[in-house]
Amino acid sequence: MCLTYHSDDSSYKIVGRGPIKCTVVLGAVGTFCYVSRVNTTATTPIRARIAAVGAYVPPRRMTNVDLSRIVDTSDEWISSHTGIRNRHIAEDDQAASDLALPASRQALERAGLNPEDIDLILVATSTPDYPGLPSTASVLQHKLEVPAAGAMDVVAACSGFIYALETARTYVVAGAARHVLVVGTEVYSRIVDWTDRSSCVLFGDGAGAVIVSASDNPDDPGEILPAILGSRGAGAEALYRSHGGTRNPYVPGQTRESDLKLKMDGRKVYNFAVAIVGQVISELLDRQGLRFQMLDWVVPHQANIRIIEAVAKRNGWDVERFYRNISEYANTSAASIPIALNEMVEKEILKRGMRILTVGFGAGLSWGGHLISW
Numbered sequence: 001m002c003l004t005y006h007s008d009d010s011s012y013k014i015v016g017r018g019p020i021k022c023t024v025v026l027g028a029v030g031t032f033c034y035v036s037r038v039n040t041t042a043t044t045p046i047r048a049r050i051a052a053v054g055a056y057v058p059p060r061r062m063t064n065v066d067l068s069r070i071v072d073t074s075d076e077w078i079s080s081h082t083g084i085r086n087r088h089i090a091e092d093d094q095a096a097s098d099l100a101l102p103a104s105r106q107a108l109e110r111a112g113l114n115p116e117d118i119d120l121i122l123v124a125t126s127t128p129d130y131p132g133l134p135s136t137a138s139v140l141q142h143k144l145e146v147p148a149a150g151a152m153d154v155v156a157a158c159s160g161f162i163y164a165l166e167t168a169r170t171y172v173v174a175g176a177a178r179h180v181l182v183v184g185t186e187v188y189s190r191i192v193d194w195t196d197r198s199s200c201v202l203f204g205d206g207a208g209a210v211i212v213s214a215s216d217n218p219d220d221p222g223e224i225l226p227a228i229l230g231s232r233g234a235g236a237e238a239l240y241r242s243h244g245g246t247r248n249p250y251v252p253g254q255t256r257e258s259d260l261k262l263k264m265d266g267r268k269v270y271n272f273a274v275a276i277v278g279q280v281i282s283e284l285l286d287r288q289g290l291r292f293q294m295l296d297w298v299v300p301h302q303a304n305i306r307i308i309e310a311v312a313k314r315n316g317w318d319v320e321r322f323y324r325n326i327s328e329y330a331n332t333s334a335a336s337i338p339i340a341l342n343e344m345v346e347k348e349i350l351k352r353g354m355r356i357l358t359v360g361f362g363a364g365l366s367w368g369g370h371l372i373s374w
Contacts, residue, residue, distance in 0.1 A: 048172035049222035050372065051113075051179075051213040054106030055342035056099055057088040057206040057329060064201070071197045078201045079327075083305025087204030087330035089189045095129040097139040099207035100185035103338075104144055107181070107209040115144050119177035121151040122168055124160030124184040124334035126363070127191055128153060131244070140183065150177075157239070158301050158362025159229075160184060160334030161208070162369060165358075166227035168212040175214075183209040184334035191241065193261035202304070203262075204330035208338025221352040225288070225371040228280050235365035238268040273303060273361050274310045280359050280369040282315070288371060292317050296354040296374075297344070301361055302326040302336040333362065350374060 063086050064075035079085050090099060100123060108115065121144075123137040130136075137151035154164040161184040168180035185207035192200045212224065243259035244250050250260065277300060285292060298321055300308055305326055312319035325340055332339060337358050344350035352374060359369035 048169040051211040052111035053342045054103045055208040056102040090205040096185045103207040103209040111211040115146040120180045122164040124154045124164040127187045159360040159366040162360040180212040186333040206332040223373045229368040232365045238265040239363040297356045
């Protein structure tokens, strides 16, 4: 629900249904304001639940053997060090919003919703269609033909989906939105340095989406519990793009192409990830008085199979409860968790009533996690 400006007759029109609360915010792309849908008669707490999931990965598949023809590496080295055997690569004319579109449509269809039912679109991405503005979420809103919805990007790299999901949850439980579309979408093939064998082998492209919906029925499945979020900015340069922003602007004739690409201190990121993933899982369990054995699945960010195995071994947890699909998709950053959720649903190994835990980590350095009663 939103107040939309019509340039043809300089009028504003409220689009949506139900009691509203409106605050006008004029933005760079022409519009609009923020209008929240509020249930003024609710007598029970509003809960946020995942109503549906969707995903899309580009059909173009690059194997480790294919990659070994580009850079000095081998299938054996990549698979033994990372667990990756394949990754999917976007076509030259595909941007982040193009991958997000089919994933979003699939989630909407499965939720039984129309585009006009969406109150807010959140896109987690660190490979947006455009640098800085407009948001990829606004581009997606137009492509989906959502008549009037708030739209913004969430930039937390590989933790981005967790941050976006928590933002959606808080909007819903506050009564500010009834249905929120949350998308993680990435085209890392555009920002990796294909001459750097230590990093280019790790990443792939793809998108995943979920619909977060409000419910006042305690028996409805899919409740999202409050997240743990965190950041350690002192480690910002462990995983970053050094040039192209306001810190080090692009200067024609001076900025090297490699300076615009992703740079990573692999050892530092690995050590950080192994420690923080275990910490987040333990804290989420402690909050609810749960033991690890009471989880049906842990759905971690798919960065490196060795990270997942090290976390399980260090904490004495069963590694088979950690869902892993990195072999096929590699690291799709903010898209990895929703792609995994979608795959689990389609394989019918994630069913209503299961208790799952999601955990992400990445550039920032940042981290986050949720407990979800699926």
